[in-house]
Amino acid sequence: MSKINKLFREELKVVNLGLESFHRELREKKVEVVHINWRPCAGGNKRMIELLNKLKK
Amino acid sequence: MIREKIEVANKEVVKKILDARPMLVGIGKAIDTIPNMTDKTILHAGPPIEWDRMSGPLKGAIIGGLIYEGLATDQKTATEIAMSGEIRFEPCHHYNAVGPMAGVVTPSMPVWIIENKTYGNYAYCTLNEGLGKVLRYGAYGEEVIDRLKWMEDVLAPVLKEALEKNGYIDLKSMTAQIIQMGDEGHNRNKAGTSLFIREIAPYLVLTDFTDKEKSDVLKFMHGNDHFFLNLSMPACKATMDVVANTEYSTIVTAMARNGTDFGIKVAGTGDKWFVAPAEIIDGLFFSGYSAKDANPDIGDSVITETSGIGGFAMAAAPAIVQFIGGVPQDALNFTMEMYEITESENNSYQIPSLNFRGTPTGIDIMKVVETTILPIINTGIAHKDAGVGQVGAGLVRPPMKCFEDALEEFVKILETEGIIK
Numbered sequence: 311m312s313k314i315n316k317l318f319r320e321e322l323k324v325v326n327l328g329l330e331s332f333h334r335e336l337r338e339k340k341v342e343v344v345h346i347n348w349r350p351c352a353g354g355n356k357r358m359i360e361l362l363n364k365l366k367k
Numbered sequence: 368m369i370r371e372k373i374e375v376a377n378k379e380v381v382k383k384i385l386d387a388r389p390m391l392v393g394i395g396k397a398i399d400t401i402p403n404m405t406d407k408t409i410l411h412a413g414p415p416i417e418w419d420r421m422s423g424p425l426k427g428a429i430i431g432g433l434i435y436e437g438l439a440t441d442q443k444t445a446t447e448i449a450m451s452g453e454i455r456f457e458p459c460h461h462y463n464a465v466g467p468m469a470g471v472v473t474p475s476m477p478v479w480i481i482e483n484k485t486y487g488n489y490a491y492c493t494l495n496e497g498l499g500k501v502l503r504y505g506a507y508g509e510e511v512i513d514r515l516k517w518m519e520d521v522l523a524p525v526l527k528e529a530l531e532k533n534g535y536i537d538l539k540s541m542t543a544q545i546i547q548m549g550d551e552g553h554n555r556n557k558a559g560t561s562l563f564i565r566e567i568a569p570y571l572v573l574t575d576f577t578d579k580e581k582s583d584v585l586k587f588m589h590g591n592d593h594f595f596l597n598l599s600m601p602a603c604k605a606t607m608d609v610v611a612n613t614e615y616s617t618i619v620t621a622m623a624r625n626g627t628d629f630g631i632k633v634a635g636t637g638d639k640w641f642v643a644p645a646e647i648i649d650g651l652f653f654s655g656y657s658a659k660d661a662n663p664d665i666g667d668s669v670i671t672e673t674s675g676i677g678g679f680a681m682a683a684a685p686a687i688v689q690f691i692g693g694v695p696q697d698a699l700n701f702t703m704e705m706y707e708i709t710e711s712e713n714n715s716y717q718i719p720s721l722n723f724r725g726t727p728t729g730i731d732i733m734k735v736v737e738t739t740i741l742p743i744i745n746t747g748i749a750h751k752d753a754g755v756g757q758v759g760a761g762l763v764r765p766p767m768k769c770f771e772d773a774l775e776e777f778v779k780i781l782e783t784e785g786i787i788k
């Protein structure tokens with residue numbers, strides 16, 4: 311049995327990043343889940359990421 | 368390594384903010400007290416703005432200010448004077464001053480004098496008029512002008528004499544106390560106002576004024592829960608002015624709004640304002656008013672958040688949600704969120720419900736841009752038309768563009784100096 315299939319036969323403990331709806335739906339199905347309040351750096355604004363990188367050297 | 372230079376500069380800036388010791392040292396007439404104030408100068412809140420672009424409440428407050436000074440008799444003549452170019456309109460921030468809402472300061476108005484005893488610099492602010500139909504919200508009717516005259520003729524002289532008998536009042540210590548008494552120093556000042564009355568009353572009764580005048584002054588302060596705001600603000604201004612123009616620092620030194628634009632200044636980018644259109648406030652409205660009556664964000668009172676109280680200390684003031692909307696958990700969440708974008712925690716202003724954790728202090732533009740978390744601001748809502756006044760209170764955030772433009776400028780300066788490529 312592949313590792314991934316083995317995993318899904320066990321009790322899941324999920325850490326969710328990104329769309330909060332994944333977290334909500336798992337919680338409704340009584341799956342233990344933690345939602346991480348994560349967002350991409352500078353909201354994904356490439357110009358701002360470039361500027362920030364210049365200042366982190 | 369630019370990263371290390373920024374870290375060192377930001378630590379130095381925060382140290383100076385935390386070491387500040389703002390004290391109330393007196394009251395003076397604006398023209399005699401504020402350096403470079405002239406009889407043809409009117410100060411206003413926010414970044415610089417010309418008459419044509421001013422919002423309704425700012426125009427209303429200027430009209431009222433001209434009537435109060437005796438330069439105009441009514442709205443029509445005041446508008447003509449304002450448009451003539453005869454009056455110089457300048458931001459309070461350019462004169463070591465701050466003003467709530469429209470922030471209008473005219474030459475005859477009495478102003479609090481605050482000294483930062485650690486660094487010897489001064490800041491100034493008018494005395495608070497109360498809520499509702501008041502000049503700072505753009506109202507200029509007879510009752511507004513009459514109240515301003517009484518403040519000049521009775522309130523200020525009585526308090527000035529009482530202060531002279533008292534000596535200075537330590538606003539750092541008082542702010543530390545009010546944060547532990549349910550105030551946040553911007554939109555909730557009940558404890559601050561009460562403490563101030565407790566401090567001044569024993570000396571006020573010793574002044575040479577009549578019993579009625581003394582009683583009227585005490586009743587006026589007692590009836591105005593925001594009286595302390597105009598002490599809280601210049602205390603924060605005296606604190607933040609010290610760190611303006613600090614090379615390599617990415618800490619915000621001023622945030623302010625004129626009702627049209629929101630502006631910020633950053634320690635490492637000198638005196639330049641970074642402006643963008645002011646936002647509409649999300650809040651609770653007084654009976655008979657709604658969001659369609661609201662003017663965009665206005666006032667210098669956001670200097671409180673800039674220095675680490677106000678919205679940043681909302682966890683200390685859960686009862687404020689009755690005034691601005693939401694539930695107490697929101698107040699806690701807002702403070703927790705602000706730790707994400709600040710350099711340090713205040714060692715004097717401590718929040719009981721967070722195990723006396725210090726308020727989030729020193730907004731870092733790099734953290735704001737990186738996390739896209741914008742500062743949270745507690746504020747009042749002015750009617751969009753001149754002459755009406757306050758219509759509510761709520762929460763607002765600055766435009767992200769201010770922080771992005773500041774970051775662009777900060778990098779440009781370092782590139783020009785050859786510090787980075």
